[in-house]
Amino acid sequence: MISGHSADYINIHSHKPVQNAGQVTVLNLSDHFEQVSLHPLVSIGLHPWYISRENPQKVLSQIREYAIHPHVIAIGECGLDLLIDVPLLEQEFFFRDQILLAESLRKPLIIHCVKAFNELIRIKKEMDVTVPMIIHGFNNNAAIAGQLQQHGFYLSFGKALLKHHSPAISQITQWPAERLFLETDDADTDISRIFEAAAACRQTSPEALRQQIFKNFKHVFLHE
């Protein structure tokens, strides 16, 4: 298990297996789960976009099988997306199943949420979820950020920080440091650029931000 160093750039969500020096990357796999053995830090899950694509029950049973692997430090990305054709009830079924899995393994959840924040908060309350829930790629307004903060979510910010006047830029300035993560997702951007942008928004140094996020990472993902 790579536990990293406080000077490292921690990237909690990437679809690319980046192995640069001074960087710690959590690789997201949505298929070919046997690859978990090749990467030290991995998240695995059934993305709502893929529910209709393949045999989702089969994927779910593979996720259950591989989730116990020590390299798998989070379940996801999984969640809810109101812009796709899959009915919400069906999405909720698969999401709840992965929440139960995460709870049983005491692993955090990396969440994809598009226009379904009320539903997300309702499910968290109904299921009394105790593992950390990290909403990845956050780029929404202050009202949503406020609700998510109140309900104990973590936020991960990424490429939206590099755009001018994005909601992410306004929201990262006031989001609590101990609930903050950064990521590259599917972008070809280096995680150091995301850290520089985030540090500039928060008027702190990239070094201080690296230390804070390393601390958050150890706490949430490595249970230290």
Ligand SMILES: [Zn+2]
């Ligand atoms: Zn992603």
